[in-house]
Amino acid sequence: MRAELALAALVPVALLVDLAAGSRKQAVTRAVSLAGLALVAWAAIKAPNGEMFGGSFAMDGLARILKLSGTLLTGLAFAYAPRDLKAAGALRGEYYLLGMFALLGVFVTASAGSLLTLYLGLELLALALYTLVALQRHCAQAAEAAMKYFVLGAIGSGAMLYGISLLYGLSGSLLLDEVAAQGSAGAGSYVAAALVLAGVAFKLGAAPFHQWVPDAYQGPPLGVAVILATVPKLAYFALIVRLMVTGLPVAQEQWNPLLIVMAAASLAMGSIVAIAQTHAARLFAWAAIGHVGFLLLGVAAGSGEGLAAALFYTLVYTLMVAGAFGVIIALQRQNAPLDSLRGLYRRHPGLALIMLLIMLSMIGLPPLAGFLAKWQILMALIEQGMTVLAVVAVVFAVVAAYYYLRIVRLMFMEAPEEEGRLTPGWTTTLLLSANGLALLVLGIWPNFLLDLCRAAFASG
Amino acid sequence: MPDFGLLSVIIWLPALAGALIALFAGNAAGARWAALAVSLLQWIPGVMLWRAFAPGAGYQFVERNAWIERFNVEYYLGVDGIALALILLTLLLTPAAVVAGWRAINRRAGLYYGALLVQQGLMLGVFCALDSLLFYVFWEFMLAPMFLIIGVWGGERRIYATVKFFLFTFLGSVFMLVALVYLYLQSGSYAIPDLHAQPLSLTEQQWLFFAFLAAFAVKVPMWPVHTWLPDAHVEAPTGGSVILAAILLKMGGFGLLRFGLPVTPDAAAQFAPLIVGLSLVAIVYIAVVALAQRDLKKLIAYSSVAHMGFATLGMFIPLSRASAEGAALLTLGMGGGMVQMISHGFISAALFMCVGVLYDRAHTRRISDFGGVANTMPVFAVLLALFALANAGLPGTSGFVGEFLVILASFRAEPLVALGAGTILVLGAAYSLYMIKRVLFGEVANEKVAALADLDVREAIALGGLALLVVALGLYPGPLVELMEPSLDALARQVMAGKAGAL
Numbered sequence: 001m002r003a004e005l006a007l008a009a010l011v012p013v014a015l016l017v018d019l020a021a022g023s024r025k026q027a028v029t030r031a032v033s034l035a036g037l038a039l040v041a042w043a044a045i046k047a048p049n050g051e052m053f054g055g056s057f058a059m060d061g062l063a064r065i066l067k068l069s070g071t072l073l074t075g076l077a078f079a080y081a082p083r084d085l086k087a088a089g090a091l092r093g094e095y096y097l098l099g100m101f102a103l104l105g106v107f108v109t110a111s112a113g114s115l116l117t118l119y120l121g122l123e124l125l126a127l128a129l130y131t132l133v134a135l136q137r138h139c140a141q142a143a144e145a146a147m148k149y150f151v152l153g154a155i156g157s158g159a160m161l162y163g164i165s166l167l168y169g170l171s172g173s174l175l176l177d178e179v180a181a182q183g184s185a186g187a188g189s190y191v192a193a194a195l196v197l198a199g200v201a202f203k204l205g206a207a208p209f210h211q212w213v214p215d216a217y218q219g220p221p222l223g224v225a226v227i228l229a230t231v232p233k234l235a236y237f238a239l240i241v242r243l244m245v246t247g248l249p250v251a252q253e254q255w256n257p258l259l260i261v262m263a264a265a266s267l268a269m270g271s272i273v274a275i276a277q278t279h280a281a282r283l284f285a286w287a288a289i290g291h292v293g294f295l296l297l298g299v300a301a302g303s304g305e306g307l308a309a310a311l312f313y314t315l316v317y318t319l320m321v322a323g324a325f326g327v328i329i330a331l332q333r334q335n336a337p338l339d340s341l342r343g344l345y346r347r348h349p350g351l352a353l354i355m356l357l358i359m360l361s362m363i364g365l366p367p368l369a370g371f372l373a374k375w376q377i378l379m380a381l382i383e384q385g386m387t388v389l390a391v392v393a394v395v396f397a398v399v400a401a402y403y404y405l406r407i408v409r410l411m412f413m414e415a416p417e418e419e420g421r422l423t424p425g426w427t428t429t430l431l432l433s434a435n436g437l438a439l440l441v442l443g444i445w446p447n448f449l450l451d452l453c454r455a456a457f458a459s460g
Numbered sequence: 461m462p463d464f465g466l467l468s469v470i471i472w473l474p475a476l477a478g479a480l481i482a483l484f485a486g487n488a489a490g491a492r493w494a495a496l497a498v499s500l501l502q503w504i505p506g507v508m509l510w511r512a513f514a515p516g517a518g519y520q521f522v523e524r525n526a527w528i529e530r531f532n533v534e535y536y537l538g539v540d541g542i543a544l545a546l547i548l549l550t551l552l553l554t555p556a557a558v559v560a561g562w563r564a565i566n567r568r569a570g571l572y573y574g575a576l577l578v579q580q581g582l583m584l585g586v587f588c589a590l591d592s593l594l595f596y597v598f599w600e601f602m603l604a605p606m607f608l609i610i611g612v613w614g615g616e617r618r619i620y621a622t623v624k625f626f627l628f629t630f631l632g633s634v635f636m637l638v639a640l641v642y643l644y645l646q647s648g649s650y651a652i653p654d655l656h657a658q659p660l661s662l663t664e665q666q667w668l669f670f671a672f673l674a675a676f677a678v679k680v681p682m683w684p685v686h687t688w689l690p691d692a693h694v695e696a697p698t699g700g701s702v703i704l705a706a707i708l709l710k711m712g713g714f715g716l717l718r719f720g721l722p723v724t725p726d727a728a729a730q731f732a733p734l735i736v737g738l739s740l741v742a743i744v745y746i747a748v749v750a751l752a753q754r755d756l757k758k759l760i761a762y763s764s765v766a767h768m769g770f771a772t773l774g775m776f777i778p779l780s781r782a783s784a785e786g787a788a789l790l791t792l793g794m795g796g797g798m799v800q801m802i803s804h805g806f807i808s809a810a811l812f813m814c815v816g817v818l819y820d821r822a823h824t825r826r827i828s829d830f831g832g833v834a835n836t837m838p839v840f841a842v843l844l845a846l847f848a849l850a851n852a853g854l855p856g857t858s859g860f861v862g863e864f865l866v867i868l869a870s871f872r873a874e875p876l877v878a879l880g881a882g883t884i885l886v887l888g889a890a891y892s893l894y895m896i897k898r899v900l901f902g903e904v905a906n907e908k909v910a911a912l913a914d915l916d917v918r919e920a921i922a923l924g925g926l927a928l929l930v931v932a933l934g935l936y937p938g939p940l941v942e943l944m945e946p947s948l949d950a951l952a953r954q955v956m957a958g959k960a961g962a963l
Contacts, residue, residue, distance in 0.1 A: 345568070353483075360604055363630075366597040372528075375593075375637070379531070382641050390641070394634035401630055405607070405623055413611045413619055450530050 018093030081223030145219020160199025266293030309376035343416025475581030482574025516946030541947035639671035679712030698816030742769025800862025831905030858933035
């Protein structure tokens with residue numbers, strides 16, 4: 001709870017600092033926010049395990065790792081984003097405030113022990129995100145994206161809330177443990193599971209509920225998209241674990257086939273449609289749908305190993321995406337068409353090599369972290385006898401390789417559109433290098449993170 | 461206590477040096493010399509390995525460290541005679557690949573030579589790995605430097621070629637990953653010796669065999685999944701072609717010997733006729749295709765496919781029918797396949813370098829653009845003729861030894877197949893001699909040919925060295941055979957014993 005309180009206190013402090021510093025000195029707000037996030041991370045490490053509010057709120061291994069990762073990703077986004085936001089005319093103190101509100105939503109969701117806290121956290125996160133997408137409010141494209149995101153997100157939330165109310169009606173309790181204990185595999189729980197799963201799929205952007213994703217990524221400035229593409233994924237992972245795996249274990253036989261179909265459809269949609277994209281954020285949006293499919297397969301394996309693999313996948317994937325958006329922001333091109341990556345190696349070899357690492361990790365080339373993530377999911381699937389699904393997954397991984405290779409091709413094998421060296425600034429270069437190299441380091445020395453992920457599901 | 465030794469040195473020295481060159485090399489000359497120095501320096505541990513290796517003593521120079529503890533993955537290296545032969549091939553040929561780009565690569569030379577050295581380290585890693593996941597790591601990451609080498613410094617259609625290369629091989633490899641995971645879940649280990657010992661039912665073996673075949677057949681490449689190779693070769697820069705033909709393809713054959721045969725011996729025996737059939741198609745049909753080529757590089761690329769067909773033929777023909785000779789025949793066949801692969805490594809590297817020599821000077825690879833080259837480049841002409849004849853299997857060159865052994869093994873197993881395989885001696889001679897006739901002999905065809913300058917010192921040393929190796933192996937293949945024989949023999953016994961019976 002300490003970390004949540006620290007974060008909740010940080011937001012008004014940052015707001016006051018922002019007011020005092022005036023609209024021209026966002027650097028101060030940023031510095032205060034980043035320092036505050038470091039404190040929050042420390043608090044999250046130190047916070048003891050245990051339950052509060054009669055089990056509505058729980059700190060455990062899973063919550064801790066998601067909170068730490070969320071704080072790190074928010075920090076990275078705050079570091080990468082200002083350059084892009086400034087160019088888009090959307091650099092305001094609110095960006096940091098909303099980013100931290102979204103993070104608070106992630107924190108609450110990650111620790112949720114009851115249906116109520118879960119929904120509370122999710123809506124806090126969602127409202128902050130809707131507003132973030134609309135940050136560049138005079139831009140029609142951003143407004144359109146925000147509107148779509150809001151309306152579809154509300155439908156998703158509605159479906160989930162309906163499912164949650166059914167669960168409450170069936171079990172007579174809001175606590176997830178009791179919901180699970182009271183549950184029976186009847187028609188009621190089937191409908192509830194289907195509704196909840198639809199809500200989860202909306203949030204995650206899994207097919208067939210994925211239509212909002214490309215617009216939501218492309219509409220707002222990249223500085224907002226980088227948050228949208230990374231931080232919330234952690235909360236949605238917590239959501240699926242807490243609500244489906246912890247809350248609805250009896251109905252797993254009923255919802256697992258739905259999950260498998262959604263995962264396979266996401267893999268197919270994401271891998272195939274992304275091939276035709278010409279816009280960087282849009283490409284990563286479709287790619288995200290594919291990746292979500294892959295990590296859902298880990299959940300669908302239905303074992304502790306599978307969940308640990310899916311958690312590892314989520315952590316590594318969000319780190320890769322943060323780095324990829326970081327590089328694209330450093331290109332300083334409004335709207336970031338894919339062509340802006342052309343000839344990057346000539347304009348800034350370091351950035352191109354970092355992006356190369358990230359793309360190879362996305363493809364799943366060993367020994368990068370992205371490979372270990374995919375490999376663990378495969379192991380979990382085959383262990384459960386789902387070898388056919390494993391084969392489907394690797395085949396779509398090969399399809400997906402095509403568009404990551406296209407990015408490598410643009411960077412190394414094409415002439416730049418505009419000459420002149422890029423000057424991303426040394427802090428950005430340093431951070432991006434750390435971000436990219438982390439994928440290699442995690443791939444070569446994975447034991448620590450693997451053990452953390454496994455320990456988070458030790459009882460599973 | 462961490463356990464590292466010579467094998468780690470030969471893998472990581474070029475890999476790290478390559479990364480440093482790619483990041484920090486200031487100019488092209490510095491990068492070239494640094495790469496040449498590193499690739500020659502590698503000969504020192506190479507010689508140490510060769511001297512200290514005791515044939516017949518199983519896996520040697522073993523290094524075993526825990527890596528990913530939760531899944532029992534180890535950093536586990538070691539070599540037997542088969543792997544060591546290919547390691548020596550790699551060490552010998554890398555300097556030639558460096559020299560091959562000396563004139564042509566001036567743009568982003570640091571990245572090129574860096575990628576080349578990283579590639580060398582990864583290839584050596586494949587031959588050294590005794591943990592199957594570690595094997596997969598080296599195997600798969602190798603695609604990245606090659607993707608860049610073809611895609612950045614290649615010819616006109618380089619992007620098409622390099623994407624095709626990457627996706628073809630990647631698609632094959634992922635099935636191997638699924639197979640490895642399945643084997644791990646059965647045996648609880650990723651260590652290759654454990655996989656060799658793991659009993660498997662025939663049905664399991666059949667699936668696993670095809671998963672391995674998907675990965676290795678693409679790499680060899682066997683007909684009909686060879687189509688990426690001519691594209692990749694034609695577009696790749698000379699150094700890339702040398703690495704590709706001389707070493708990368710050998711990895712497919714090596715994989716079959718490491719995984720395909722010993723892990724799934726019964727399925728391998730069951731499907732041997734299929735592999736033999738595909739190999740024969742490669743030998744006969746692809747050789748005819750080579751005859752019709754107008755581009756020098758394409759001709760050599762197709763001839764590579766045909767020759768690699770010989771290697772796979774040697775490995776599988778003894779399995780295709782039960783024979784009284786059993787393991788001895790399999791040793792002979794696999795030995796022939798290995799000698800064929802090593803010899804083809806030298807010859808194809810030399811031939812691609814010869815094409816590179818011509819291309820650097822005349823900027824064309826069309827056979828019809830040449831004619832009478834022997835008049836202007838006499839030294840070059842002698843060497844090219846030698847390599848072309850070795851490619852056709854001239855006795856006294858290394859090309860003859862491998863083909864002879866494979867045909868011998870085929871004859872003992874199935875005389876009709878030997879007859880089919882023997883056509884390569886005719887067809888190989890046909891396309892090689894026809895090429896020599898059109899390129900080297902006759903009147904000087906045009907001004908370009910008239911202006912050709914003969915080999916410079918570096919090219920002469922590299923090609924002369926390869927010529928010496930080709931002749932030496934042809935006249936006295938004893939050391940190579942002795943190096944591999946005990947390992948091949950042990951492997952043959954293991955394959956012949958089968959697995960399904962143990963269940």
